[in-house]
Amino acid sequence: TTRPIDLAELGLTALEPAAPVAPGLSALAVGIPQSTVHNGDRLATLVLWRHGERQPLPDLRPTLQLRRGEDILAEQYGAPAYGRYPTSWWQPGQVLLDWREMQVPVDDGGGPAELWLRCGDQPPVMLGAVHITAIDRLLDPPPSQHMADGQLGGLAEIVGYDLDLLLRSDQPVPLTLYWRVIGSTQTDY
Numbered sequence: 001t002t003r004p005i006d007l008a009e010l011g012l013t014a015l016e017p018a019a020p021v022a023p024g025l026s027a028l029a030v031g032i033p034q035s036t037v038h039n040g041d042r043l044a045t046l047v048l049w050r051h052g053e054r055q056p057l058p059d060l061r062p063t064l065q066l067r068r069g070e071d072i073l074a075e076q077y078g079a080p081a082y083g084r085y086p087t088s089w090w091q092p093g094q095v096l097l098d099w100r101e102m103q104v105p106v107d108d109g110g111g112p113a114e115l116w117l118r119c120g121d122q123p124p125v126m127l128g129a130v131h132i133t134a135i136d137r138l139l140d141p142p143p144s145q146h147m148a149d150g151q152l153g154g155l156a157e158i159v160g161y162d163l164d165l166l167l168r169s170d171q172p173v174p175l176t177l178y179w180r181v182i183g184s185t186q187t188d189y
């Protein structure tokens with residue numbers, strides 16, 4: 001589109017000056033919708049990219065990192081646009097809005113953290129800060145009417161369920177399942 005991009009309308013803050021992430025690729029603006037997140041939450045970030053070269057870009061795969069000091073708490077690696085529109089396809093001067101997500105570690109104790117972008121061996125660029133609020137997680141299953149034993153792949157196991165056996169045909173079946181996480185994934189099930 002030739003329509004000007006309204007950064008405020010998109011919840012973006014301009015990076016002044018634009019942040020070079022790799023030769024020919026710059027971050028123009030960033031949007032961090034949540035300034036406070038809980039441990040275990042997904043953290044979303046918007047990045048407005050620009051291809052600033054006259055020649056084609058190589059296939060670049062920037063990494064978004066959540067850091068506390070030198071420690072990397074979480075990262076999301078890959079080409080912009082979920083890898084569906086590689087930078088090698090971009091036209092000179094093209095601008096692209098990219099949505100990225102990563103999960104804050106569930107065992108993080110909380111505190112300030114920063115979002116950084118890096119690409120290959122180029123120096124990283126700080127995009128902004130967030131505060132992680134640690135909340136207690138229930139690790140032992142609550143009592144249930146019935147014990148159960150089954151796995152959903154290597155991700156979770158069912159440990160029990162509650163089922164009211166007094167059913168009526170005109171009402172939903174009241175069923176509560178109790179799960180325990182046994183693996184991690186970036187996919188939201």
